[in-house]
Amino acid sequence: MERVRLVYTTFPDAETALAVGEALVRARLAACVNVLPGMRSVYAWKGAVEKAEEVVAILKSRESLSGPLAAALKARHPYETPIILHLPVAEADPDTEAWIRAETGG
Template sequence: MKKALLVYTTFPDADIALSVGESLVRDRLIACINVVPGMRSVYAWKGAVERGEEAVAILKTRTDLQDEVQAALKSRHPYETPIILFITPSEADAETLAWIVAETGGTA
């Protein structure tokens, strides 16, 4: 049985996030990307504390595509070291899971 997987990442802006997300949807690696612009961040980077604005992105895919999604996201991401967090929901609505599976080329 296929399981849902959420991928959390950030981008420099919403347009880049949407562009990368659309390419992953077209490649059937993810079913959807949700982009929330305007996040303000404070983070440590190479020994300094930085501030910036980013866009949060949440991608919906399947656990068995994790390695492929990670590789594709890293190759298309503009950050030197993108944040990529995999979140496995404990459960998913059956219709939601069926949609994710169908849109990523899988079978239930």
């Protein structure tokens, strides 16, 4: 059975994250996108240390959609180099897995 995959990314604001998330859900690349506002980031970028307000987005999808999901996310993302981390799920509730598969065409 195909495994569930979580994708972690960040956005500059909740409105952008929700708009991109909605597009990915409508395209059936993700079953759900959770947007968590209020994050402060400190990161290295092009030789400098930067600080920014960001939001986290966690996307629920399937392993076989990792490539298409990453491509669609990059195409819609406002960052030059968006963070896209594919996180394998060791175990999930069977009903949750079934819902994610059903909502992503699996």
